[in-house]
Amino acid sequence: MYEVSVVGCGYLGVTHAAGIAEMGHRVIAVDIDEAKIAALADGRVPFFEPGLEELVRRHLATGRLAFTTSYEAAATADVHFVCVGTPQRPDGAADLSHLDSVADRLGPYLVKECLVVGKSTVPSGTAARLAEMLAGVAPAGNRVTVAWNPEFLAEGTAVADTLRPDRLVLGVPDERAERVLREIYAPLIEAGVPVVVSDIPTAEVIKYAANSFMATKLSFINAVAEFCEATGADVRVVSEALSYDPRIGGRFLTSGLGFGGGCVSKDIRALQARAHELGVGHAFALLAEVDAINRRCRDRVLELLRKQCGGSFAGRRVAVLGAAFKPGTDDIRDSPALHVADAVRRADGDVVVYDPRAMENARRVYPELSYAPTLLDAVRGADTVAVLTDWPEFAAADPAVLGAEVRQRNMVDGRQLLNADRWLAAGWSFAAPGRPALQPAA
Known part of the structure; x- marks a missing residue:
């Protein structure tokens, strides 16, 4: 069993801390937000993530997990995982100020040999920079080793992604660092999780490459959806056919409103920014178009709604189903659903969100938007309904029941979530990105 600290108590940090405790280690998690730490110490996770609160409470009870605002309390740890945010700067590059703060706050307490392991998504060269900063402030000097172990968890499935990951990437400078990380993750490795060992610059690149490839795949099928709208083709059938191709596969091949959240968009922009700094900006020129296609998805769904409202939102009521950027979370950062809802409001539409x-x-x-406490309350009196976050509750909705509440039976499925035939049979008109508009039988 190792003594471990986790610095940063956001989605990544809390999940990682609880996961490492589940693996049998003793963990102390640190954050400067006193209200957040008080809630966590009481077993209350201040954001929604399925299964996480139960995991936190279990290991608070076992004594293997604790939360504190004191960096000094973390000083005795053998391994320090850094899980702070790296938000986007105005120029698109990653803001590393939180990482710098960790070096300033934690470094002076590093008095013994230890391993500092970055998990945050960072541009190439960050680990070397952090190592240099720590060497300048840590009493242990060169006995402080920096490694990088990028995370691949997704909100909504973060606990499973931590305890049953599809791979572990260990970016290490030496055999000792590799050995320590293998011992930390021993239960996962014994369960057969693949391990990729690399140098640190390679580990820094891997996470950006993964998110950028996923974003490219999503934007590609949304570009195909634009083309399908112009030709009258059906993007769903195109996606199905592509999914059987072993070179392509079906994951992230669903067209719709595009991606949002606090990670993917900022990561592709940060990768472009770093590439330009290194003089190889041309290598990722395609990511600018990936980003542009993704932004256009929101405008295209907005236009589908406008058409269903007769060309203008003025005097029309629009029910927006969804606010989170994806199902399984309460995170609204860069939420496509709320972007569209607010655009309808600014175009004089009467918007209700659930x-x-x-x-x-x-x-x-x-705060300018209106909100409804239930799905039925949201659609009551609506001229059109838009499914903009793919929650299971919306997939299971009964079109006949909703049809009795709306003013007009118009549906825009911005997430390719619904069975169009069910809604058409219940008398709804039906539109979705990349698909021909459908009308109920007369």
Whole structure:
């Protein structure tokens, strides 16, 4: 069993801390937000992530997990995982100020040999920079080793992604660092999780490459959807055919409203920015178009809604189903659903939003929008309904029941979630990105 600290108590940090405790180690998690730490120490996770609160409470009870605002309390740890955010700067590059703060705050307490392991998504060269900063402030000097172990968890499945990951990447400078990380993750490795060992610059690149490839795949099928709209083709059938091709596969091949959240968009922009700094900006020129296609997805769904409202939102009521950027979370950062909802509002539409989990966060950031406590309340009196986050509750909705509440039976499926035939049979008109508009039988 190792003594471990986890610095940063956001989605990544809390999940990683609880996961490492589940693997049998003793963990102390550090954050400067006193209210957040008080909640976590009481067993309350201040954001929604399925299964995480139960995991936190279990290991608070076992004594293997604790939360503190004191960096000094983490000083005795053998391994320090750095899980702070790297948000986007105005120029698109990654903001590393939180990482710098960790060096300033934790470094002076590193008095013994230890391993500092970055998990945050960072541009190439960050680990070397962190090592240099720590060497300048840590009493242990060159006995502090820096490694990089990028995370691949997704919100909504973060606990499973931590405890049953599809791979572990260990970016290490020497055999000792590799040995320590293999011992930390021994239960996962024994269960057959693949391990990729690399040098540190390679590990830094891997996470950016993974997110950028996923974004490219999503934007590609959304570009195909644009083409299908112009030709009258059906992007769903195109996607199905592509999914059987072993060179392509079906994951992330669903067209719709595009991606959002706090990671993918910022990561592809940060990769472009770093490539330009290194003089190889041309290598990722395609990512600018990936980003542009993704932004256009929101405008295209907005236009589908406008058409269903007769060409203008003025005097029309639009029910927006979804506020979180994806299902399984209450995170609304860069939410495509709320972007569209607010655009309808600014175009003089009467917008009502409902989401199973993200209402409180949405109200705080978008107070100008109206919100409904239930799905039926949201659609009542609507001229058109838009499914903009693919929650299971929306997939299971009964078109006849909703049809009795709306003013007009118009549906825009921005996530390719619904069975169009069911809605057409219940008398709804039906539109979705990349698909021909459908009308119910007369």
